Amino acid sequence: MQVITYREALNQALSEEMERDERVFLCGEEVAEYDGAYKVSQGLLKKFGPKRVIDTPISETGFTGLGIGAAMYGLRPVVEFMTWSFSLVCYDQIINNAAQVRYMSGGQFSVPIVFRGSSGGGLQVGATHSHTPENWYANVPALTVITPAFPDDAKGLLKSAIRSNNPVCFIENEKLYGYKDEVPEGEHLIPIGKGKIRRAGNDVTIISNSGSTHRALAAAKLLAEDNIDAEVIDLRTIKPLDFDLIAESVVKTNRVVIVEENKPYAGWGAQVTYEIQKLLFDHLDAPVNRITSLDVPQPYNGKLEQSVLPNEERIIAGVRETLA
Amino acid sequence: MPTADKATKKGPSLSNSSILPPLDPQGKLQLYRQMLLIRRFEEKAAQAFQQAKIKGFCHLYIGQEAVAVGTISTLTAEDAVITAYRDHGHALARGMDANSCMAELFGKITGCSRGKGGSMHFFSAEKHFYGGHGIVGGQSALGIGLAFGQKYLNTGRVTICYLGDGAINQGAFHESLNIAALWKLPIIYVIENNGYAMGTSVSRSSAGDPLVKRADGYDMAGIIADGMDIDDVRAKTAEAVNLARTESLPTLMEIRTYRYRGHSMSDPGNYRTREEIEKYKKFDPILLYRTRLLDDKVTTDNALEAIDKEVTAEAQAAYDFADKSEEPAFETVYEDIFSPEDQIDEIPRRNLPL
Structure with missing residues (x-):
């Protein structure tokens, strides 16, 4: 079995799911030409082109809302936050729009979207960049909250999250990006909601x-x-x-x-x-x-x-x- | 009376000649009918609110009818519409059924959002009406998402995203304009400038006049229309729609209008004078259009009276339908939270608290 990093496992999940479904696209700050602030999206621009791997302005509210609107329109966006700490800037979009639209519309609209990015402390980046927001989002009905600890789960859960028809907060851990472990190649799905x-x-x-x-x-x-x-x-x-x-x-x-x-x-x-x-x-x-x-x-x-x-x-x- | 100015200089230029085909008399009467239906519907809603059949917030659209009807009349049925919380007019103009709209206000299971949305959160997937959004300016970011989807999927469709003059000072609006311009998205932002951000006048809440100047900073087309004159609204919107459809470029429109009623039903209205409201009523969009239809001999007084009777009956029927409809059963509280899964196993959800 391949031994790869948590970062590479996430990259494989993204790449495989984008290959599988043309409706999947990735947007966020520095995800394309810079190859990702944490290199999770490395090589994806080259592989899938600028239509599907999209650098955004530093506008979390704008590009998160864009993702939610696109999901309502039938696409399957993956929105990257450079760190989940920045998701505070677009709390309104995630909570009031992604998480409420289906209910408020009486079930007429689905929001198949994945919000993902790094989180957590221990890297001396100070109070504003070290949040672990899983409890904040878990408090919101309709949000699914995933926090993988190992590369195999990172891959298998991200693939499941992208295939889910519901909004998922996929909260990675900055300190784990370099962690190496065995990860199955190709199709590998881990069920959401199982410890x-x-x-x-x-x-x-x-x-x-x-x-x-x-x-x-x-x-x-x-x-x-x-x-x-x-x-x-x-x-x-x-x-x-x-x-x-x-x-x-x-x-x-x-x-x-x-x-x-x-x-x-x-x-x-x-x-x-x-x-x-x-x-x-x-x-x-x-x-x-x-x-x-x-x-x-x-x-x-x-x-x-x-x-x-x-x-x-x-x-x-x-x-x-x-x-x- | 609000005046229609020329388009601002910066950004792509909009054609000066009207690109709309002339409306036949039937089409003109249809516009009149839609505006009047909105008015009668809103009057009925106000009455129901006073009877405590409608609770919570109820933001009426009376006075602004020419904006929703005029702009939406330039779209195809497949184009996308998204708006803020003052959404009854847009929903009706989009062709949503008055019964289901009124039932939503009454909180009934037959409502367009099954009684879960209320006044601020009307939706219709069938009519490409993407809501009804309660947080000021928040829908402007969803709007670029719809337009992005339209472009990504090569649909040839466009999006109109409405917001009030108060919303232009939200960050979400500016972030969205920037992305719309950068990524060349087929969207028309319509600022419905009714003079007041809730109770704070434009002059006390927004720097820069006209508001549409904010398009300049993003090299976006900007255009002002007279929201009391549906023909002007239609002509100007058609240019913006054309730009979006043919060149996939966004436009910011400022449509100057006036609401006669309070911000919501609980508004004491002490921030403006009775005289001001009466002054604007002289430029009422429905009255203005009525006069034009008669002056142009498009129709007769009797025909217009008949339309009034029809839509008054439609509003009454909507009231009766809503009143007689069932309340949602308790079980529905756990419905419509999650979409069923079809690409992965169903996720085991639990109803909390235990």
Whole structure:
């Protein structure tokens, strides 16, 4: 099997889907001639031409609205945000238009669109460029929110997202673009709304997503040296949530630690915690623990930023607290 | 009375001679009928609002009828129309059924958006009417998307995107004009300048006069029309539509009009005088057209009265239809959120909260 980066996996997904369906086009800042700010779209202009790989002005509201209108007209746009932090500029288009038009029109119009781009902290780019907005968008009915952690999921989920007839927020992680792993060649679809156990274990269930899955796995490895056997679930899709997979694991381990890069207040882990206590109360031997980013804006300083993120030390401490 | 100025200098030039074929008497009466239907429909809506049969917001189009009817009359049935929240007139001018429009205002299941949209969110896929949008200026970005789709798919169709004078100060509008001009999209932006951004007059909210000058910065054609005169609206719009259709170039139009009613039904109207409203009523677009039809001997007083009776009955019938229609059943609250999937497995959705 090919071993490629998360970035290349996304590129393959885009390329294959554009080849498969002429209605698919990519637009965003620097996606064409610059080959993508993070090189996700590398080579696509050459392959598909300027009609389908389109550099936009720095106008998130304009090109996002354009994508939504084009989707209403029957095209299948992929709109790239250089970073999801910039999607704040076009919150109105995503929420009021992409996510409401079908409902408000009584089901007359579909919005088959993928919004995608990088996200997350840890690269010292400061408070404005380090957001992890999955919880913001997951709060909106009608939006599907996907946050892949591994290259195979990045490819398989992006292909599924492009084929979905509904608006999808596809939130990549900037720190993972260079991560290499095995990825199936050619047709490879991962179902939306299904999580995956990335490490099997019996003592505690760690539920995570995106970059936090890698932190959780690293912490689990260290915990194993201490004979603590953690199961790590990568949610992959934040909304809809794969609660069945969570339940199966929690019934087995009876202890839960959630690891998320969202800030704590109303981060996605709050919803997951609610569902676990509501539906699995009798299976819990300890309160659900949440390791989130700290409730502060992202600092620039590297050491400070690492302390703000849900780092391995805090995860390990959280697991020990839950097992105590 | 608002005056029709010449097109602004910059940008592609628009032809001076009218490119519209002359209308036969039947066509002229059809325009009159549509304008009057909108007026009678809106009067009926106002009455229903006062009876609390219509709730929430209700933004009436009375006074502006010549804009929607005039502009849309220059389109084909397959061209796209998108507008803001004051959308009843555009929907009716696009040929949407008065019954389903009124039922939408009443929140009924028979409404054009199944009672989920309300006054601000009329839609009709069949009539290529893309809404009905509630956030000021937001639809201008959707408009370039429709025009992009038309161009991408080589349809030969064009888009008209309406907005109010208040919307031109939103960023979405400027971003959209820039992209429309850069990418040569077949779109006509129509600023319906009715003098007030809600309750704030144009002079207190928009720098630069005329508003259409904003096209200059984007090297886009700009044109002003007299929104009280449907013939002027039609002639000017036809030029812009032609430019979009034949050369795939956008135009910004400023159509000067006036709304007699408040911004919405809850508007106290203390930002303008009674006299101002009465002054404009002398230039009423329906009255003006009526006088012209009679002066030109296109028709007779009796024929016009008959049309009035017809559309008054149509508005009443719409009211009755809406009133008698069923409320949506609770189950419908979970419908129309997601499109069915046909290229991937259905995504397992859950109705929250648990």
